[in-house]
Amino acid sequence: MLSQRLDAYPRLPLGDFPTPLQPLPRLSDWMGRPIYIKRDDLPGPTMGGNKVRKLEYLMAEALSLGARKVVTFGGLQSNHARLTAAAAVQCGIEPHLFYFERRPRQLSGNLVINELLGAKMHFIPFGGGGNASMTLEKSIRLVRLVARIVTGPHYFIPVGGHSWLGCLGYVRAALEIDAQAREMGLERAWVVLAAGTGGTLAGLMAGFALLNSPLQLLALDVGKLWLAFPASIARLAGEICAQLGTPRTFSAQNVPLIEGIYTGKRYGVPSPAGMAAVKLLARTEGILLDPIYTAKACAGMLDLIKRGRLGGQEPVIFVHTGGLPGLFAFPTGFVP
Ligand SMILES: Cc1ncc(COP(=O)(O)O)c(C=O)c1O
CATH class of the missing domain: 3.40.50.1100 (Rossmann fold)
Structure with a gap:
């Protein structure tokens, strides 16, 4: 069944x-x-x-692997990034969120919640896909590489928990x-x-x-x-x-x-x-x-x-x- x-x-x-x-x-x-x-x-x-249903499985794996940091990425108002940060905090894991855009002068919406959660937000204003110039898989591979350099060992969650x-x-x-x-x-x-x-x-x-x-x-x-x-x-x-x-x-x-x-x-x-x-x-x-x-x-x-x-x-x-x-x-x- x-x-x-x-x-x-x-x-x-x-x-x-x-x-x-x-x-x-x-x-x-x-x-x-x-x-x-x-x-x-x-x-x-x-x-x-909706990302909560995906994070139930992903965070269970992160915990089983003994992850100390979790990394994900998304657009500035990514609900997925915000929920990943919240789930990571609940698990005692440090959340790192990557945005391939300039840091807005003033944080709003999801970004305010990320800050309240103490998530580390990395704003890198180039690349990252999301403009139909590359496939989702290629974008994920690229960001995974950048994240490895910036944050060291971590549990990586693809954009949207995809x-x-x-x-x-x-x-x-x-x-x-x-x-x-x-x-x-x-x-x-x-x-x-x-x-x-x-x-x-x-x-x-x-x-x-x-x-x-x-x-x-x-x-x-x-x-x-x-x-x-x-x-x-x-x-x-x-x-x-x-x-x-x-x-x-x-x-x-x-x-x-x-x-x-x-x-x-x-x-x-x-x-x-x-x-x-x-x-x-x-x-x-x-x-x-x-x-x-x-x-x-x-x-x-x-x-x-x-x-x-x-x-x-x-x-x-x-x-x-x-x-x-x-x-x-x-x-x-x-x-x-
Ligand atoms: C509120 C909301 N609805 C729908 C979606 C789309 O879900 P999916 O990425 O699984 O297509 C997202 C995230 O991307 C979301 O944050």
Whole structure:
């Protein structure tokens, strides 16, 4: 059984699971389609988020290896970096965060939390990828090299926790969503989410495939960050299945990802449609989205529903992947 195969890997509990799967009655009325939300924004320290599921496996490995330092990297408002720092502090490990940008004159959002946590932030204003000039894998290899020089021995976590081990967290989430959906009569629902490094998507792809789940997946790219992104996601999903003892092949063409369209200007910059979605969710359901990931993915989902491009009348489950601190990094004037 899949849950037993997952249990073979050590996991450090960092959040309360399962997370709720809740109906959004007012938004559903507004859109004329049943819409639900999977609250993966809730679990974990420092305002939580999707990276908690990945860090449960990664930090368990860091501890088992006796790591004294943990290193990761991301964009300035990386929720992954903030959550890695929080998880490391909880484990008594020194967090080092790399940003391949200039240090902002004033820290905001996630960066404020990093400072409160005592994380060592390294700002190196060149390289690091994230502008679609290199693949995700190449970017990870490059930063790993830089980190080795700057920090000495450490446990390295790729951007976004993008590794088969971290993504086991989203195989567990697939089990959770599949069971909740069946209980609530949502077997054929669409499951919609944001893709940044694609690990959350890869974990869900692997999990649903191994479960033969009838749930249908769709991810919306929020960044135009990586060269040959679908191929990286397909490779990772295949690796996850292989590690769980059931090899499966995924092709780049069949990765359920819409690239570019809902990204807005670029990664890290809120889009008008995204900020309208933040306002809509807040004003219909009292739920806050983040401006960089979930806002853009939700805006994409609403647009696809409006244009009749998201299946027929099946229910839709939006995976809220967190990122709340990002909301406090931008002036409210950004809300159109
Ligand atoms: C709030 C939030 N949502 C979604 C994502 C995307 O997750 P992934 O990197 O697994 O695609 C991230 C991180 O990248 C995130 O911080």
